[in-house]
Amino acid sequence: MATILAVDDSTSMRQMVSFTLKGAGYDVREACDGSEALDIAKTQQFDLVLSDVNMPVMDGIQLVTELRKLGEYKFVPILMLTTESSGDTKMAGKKAGATGWIVKPFNPDQLLNTIKKVLG
Amino acid sequence: MSIDLSQFHQVFFEESFEGLDIMESNLLALNIAEVDSETINTIFRAAHSIKGGAGTFGFMQISGFTHVLETLLDEIRSGERDIEQEHIDMLLQCVDCLRGLMSDLQAGNEPDMAQADELKIHFEKVLANNSKNSTESENAGEPCVDDKSTSEQGRAGWIVHFIPCEDVLCTGNEPYRMFRELKDLAEAVNGSFEVECHRQSLPKFSEMHPEMCYLSWTIHIRADVELSDIEEIFEWVVDDCDIRYEPLSDSGSDTTVEAVPESLVPEGETSPPLHNNDAVNTDPKVSAAAEDNLKIDSREIDSCEIDRNEVKAKANASVKVTKKSTETTSIRVSIDKIDGLINMVGELVITQSMLGQLGQEFDMSRIQRLQEGLAQLEQNTRELQESVMKIRMLPISFAFSRFPRLVRDLSKQLSKEVDLEMIGENTELDKTVMEKIGDPLVHLVRNSLDHGLECPEERIRNGKTSVGKITLNAFHHGGSIVIEVKDDGAGLNKDRIRDKALEKGLITKDDNLTDGQIYDLIFQPGFSTADVVSDVSGRGVGMDVVKRNITELNGSIEVSSIPGEGSIFSIRLPLTLAILDGQLVKVGNEIYIFPLVSIVESIQLEKSMLNNITGSQYVMQLRNDYVPIICLQDIFNIKTARQDLEGAMLVVVEGDNGKVGVVVDELLGQQQVVIKSLEKNYQKVDSISGATILGDGTVALILDVSGLNTRTSDKKNDSHIHAA
Numbered sequence: 117m118a119t120i121l122a123v124d125d126s127t128s129m130r131q132m133v134s135f136t137l138k139g140a141g142y143d144v145r146e147a148c149d150g151s152e153a154l155d156i157a158k159t160q161q162f163d164l165v166l167s168d169v170n171m172p173v174m175d176g177i178q179l180v181t182e183l184r185k186l187g188e189y190k191f192v193p194i195l196m197l198t199t200e201s202s203g204d205t206k207m208a209g210k211k212a213g214a215t216g217w218i219v220k221p222f223n224p225d226q227l228l229n230t231i232k233k234v235l236g
Numbered sequence: 237m238s239i240d241l242s243q244f245h246q247v248f249f250e251e252s253f254e255g256l257d258i259m260e261s262n263l264l265a266l267n268i269a270e271v272d273s274e275t276i277n278t279i280f281r282a283a284h285s286i287k288g289g290a291g292t293f294g295f296m297q298i299s300g301f302t303h304v305l306e307t308l309l310d311e312i313r314s315g316e317r318d319i320e321q322e323h324i325d326m327l328l329q330c331v332d333c334l335r336g337l338m339s340d341l342q343a344g345n346e347p348d349m350a351q352a353d354e355l356k357i358h359f360e361k362v363l364a365n366n367s368k369n370s371t372e373s374e375n376a377g378e379p380c381v382d383d384k385s386t387s388e389q390g391r392a393g394w395i396v397h398f399i400p401c402e403d404v405l406c407t408g409n410e411p412y413r414m415f416r417e418l419k420d421l422a423e424a425v426n427g428s429f430e431v432e433c434h435r436q437s438l439p440k441f442s443e444m445h446p447e448m449c450y451l452s453w454t455i456h457i458r459a460d461v462e463l464s465d466i467e468e469i470f471e472w473v474v475d476d477c478d479i480r481y482e483p484l485s486d487s488g489s490d491t492t493v494e495a496v497p498e499s500l501v502p503e504g505e506t507s508p509p510l511h512n513n514d515a516v517n518t519d520p521k522v523s524a525a526a527e528d529n530l531k532i533d534s535r536e537i538d539s540c541e542i543d544r545n546e547v548k549a550k551a552n553a554s555v556k557v558t559k560k561s562t563e564t565t566s567i568r569v570s571i572d573k574i575d576g577l578i579n580m581v582g583e584l585v586i587t588q589s590m591l592g593q594l595g596q597e598f599d600m601s602r603i604q605r606l607q608e609g610l611a612q613l614e615q616n617t618r619e620l621q622e623s624v625m626k627i628r629m630l631p632i633s634f635a636f637s638r639f640p641r642l643v644r645d646l647s648k649q650l651s652k653e654v655d656l657e658m659i660g661e662n663t664e665l666d667k668t669v670m671e672k673i674g675d676p677l678v679h680l681v682r683n684s685l686d687h688g689l690e691c692p693e694e695r696i697r698n699g700k701t702s703v704g705k706i707t708l709n710a711f712h713h714g715g716s717i718v719i720e721v722k723d724d725g726a727g728l729n730k731d732r733i734r735d736k737a738l739e740k741g742l743i744t745k746d747d748n749l750t751d752g753q754i755y756d757l758i759f760q761p762g763f764s765t766a767d768v769v770s771d772v773s774g775r776g777v778g779m780d781v782v783k784r785n786i787t788e789l790n791g792s793i794e795v796s797s798i799p800g801e802g803s804i805f806s807i808r809l810p811l812t813l814a815i816l817d818g819q820l821v822k823v824g825n826e827i828y829i830f831p832l833v834s835i836v837e838s839i840q841l842e843k844s845m846l847n848n849i850t851g852s853q854y855v856m857q858l859r860n861d862y863v864p865i866i867c868l869q870d871i872f873n874i875k876t877a878r879q880d881l882e883g884a885m886l887v888v889v890e891g892d893n894g895k896v897g898v899v900v901d902e903l904l905g906q907q908q909v910v911i912k913s914l915e916k917n918y919q920k921v922d923s924i925s926g927a928t929i930l931g932d933g934t935v936a937l938i939l940d941v942s943g944l945n946t947r948t949s950d951k952k953n954d955s956h957i958h959a960a
Contacts, residue, residue, distance in 0.1 A: 126285045128248035129292060136239055168288075170281045184406065190447070193408035199288055207475070215408035216472030221291030221299065224239040233417055 118235050119143040123153040123167040136224040150174025154182050164235055165194040169205050177212045184213040193234045241293050248289045249342045255282035260331045263324055264640045271319055280309040301352045304359040305330050330355055393459050393484035399452040400477045409473050417469045427459020569627050577623050584616045632710045633661035635674050646685050653692055653703040660710035665717050669809055672789055676782040680721040680805050688725035688803055719807045728797040730754050755795045759783040816911055820904035824874035827936045834941040836888045843882045856897055867899040876901055891942035
């Protein structure tokens, strides 16, 4: 089954995302900020990265930028979790190389639908 | 699949409360003159997380309210707006308000939104002053419903011209995925789907970059699908790829074919986008379509409403179940502590298996190995015990963190200038003790601010700086933790305390009291010397309650003061309530335990030290002090062989009311004992603070030194006067 890296500084969101995805059979690992995610991504190849934007230490945009620099993550789908008010953030994410976004608040079904579409 | 989101609520509340604390402390640290962008970012992030979580977990009241402050913070963060004191005040109010709302939600109650709504209106007013931005961001939030969709036209299907940007693959957007989705979409309504690939833009092989996408496609979707569904599939690439949609007419497929090559000329030379032309031609239809869209929107909103109701219903249903569980608090423990524990459990298992093996084939020749094993077991147990206790320990900054805000608000209210210093914030303390010490500390700080510190003019008159100083200091001292609340104010007024105590009948005119005893009077119930009873403190219901709370924690409080220079209240607390270092003593056949910290010294009585006061009441002279003597055998009615005080073993202990000598038969060893509550298992007994179980399985009672002491306190005052 596909492996997913879920990055969010909010524990409740991370738990929710991870619980939902694991329930659907995906293999999920969690990271609580961009820099932790980057370290994990270097040791293990993921099929998809799901990241919050606003995080301490390293934010989601920086994470995408850094991941795209790695050969292994050049074409891997990276989805940003953004809030509806942040139109600029979407653009910044795209510019950095994010594949797309999932708009918060979302429910588990919406999340799964999007992930399924991307991973096929 | 539907997932019960309520299982994440507890975590959400905990992290939101943490977020609010972070917001508060950072707001207080914010210096308007020199705004630190990282501080603003931290505040923004906390608000943002709360809003995101609240939305996801169905607390729409919270996310709606948080949205306005997030907007304001975002404007400040991006430099569109300068931060003003007013903003900080408002944001702090919001923090309080959110805390209230969250507590209500956590307890399963419907929150009262009155204050939140008021604040929200206030915020919207402030935001409207610079409305350029807010309307912009609202627009950005709307899906761009423009002139493209014409639902009537698309009945036969759609043609999509898709010219991706060259680096589309480098964002992880695989065109194949979109085609697959389009195919699913078409086939869902029994339509058909064709993709035509255009290779005109392929460069020469030598110029080709392997990571670039040079192809473009024309997709025919012959199915009755909504344009918005197709647009959604391309949502992530619409901004940097060239995508055009045109309705497929039943007959006129020729014209669209003609249009294709035209659309494939390289960028820059492209003719005006097709849909623009369409828009001009079909104006009336567009408005019809827009209306359609509106209808859909409102339907969507309705369904949202239903969702929300469902969530509420679910939340209510789960409240009944979780009501009990909200009472059980949780604790966050650093992973190091847990790792340490696991390590030690590992060692314990090794020791256990070693002993087990030894037991199976034991003979007396191996007794030494058995002893070694037992010694190792003892060490493992002690280490394990220490680590488990550490889990309950939290840095005292948890209790201190509320003071910057409190001092700020209070000093404003009282028009005093105050500088708060906190020292030793990393000193660790048991969680239970921490929770109970919060309120007494607040009272002491309020008291220092209100009564201790003078107003700025008076301070200057007295040759001090206008800014008063309050220091909170926490440190470990022996087996206990000491917390000091220090101010550099006027100090306690001895004469006034004395007069007041006389007036209240707490002392008589003839009482000859030391300074310390006079200061101690402020802890008497109903005592207040404030000239004017203020909002802040001074209703005279404080200090005695403070003292009682601290005594309940097996702690003590002392005050010292120098007129004109300030006062220090120091609280001494045990590190933990669960384990105690004890001195075992024997009286008759019973074993009692003294808390080791309370013992000053143990001596053998000599006749020369003894003075008989009245009947059976004795005091002894211990260097320059007179100490009352009590016999445990009398208090607990124990038969013992000893009749005479001379040569008896005496343990001198110090409690709240000074020293007292306790006569025992024999001193046994010292050991750590686990405290079991008597109240929970039996009932409260005077002079006993708890019980424990000894190694041989018998129960031993732990003596309450302050309780023993009050039995003699009447006589003790006499003894002081004798000594004076």
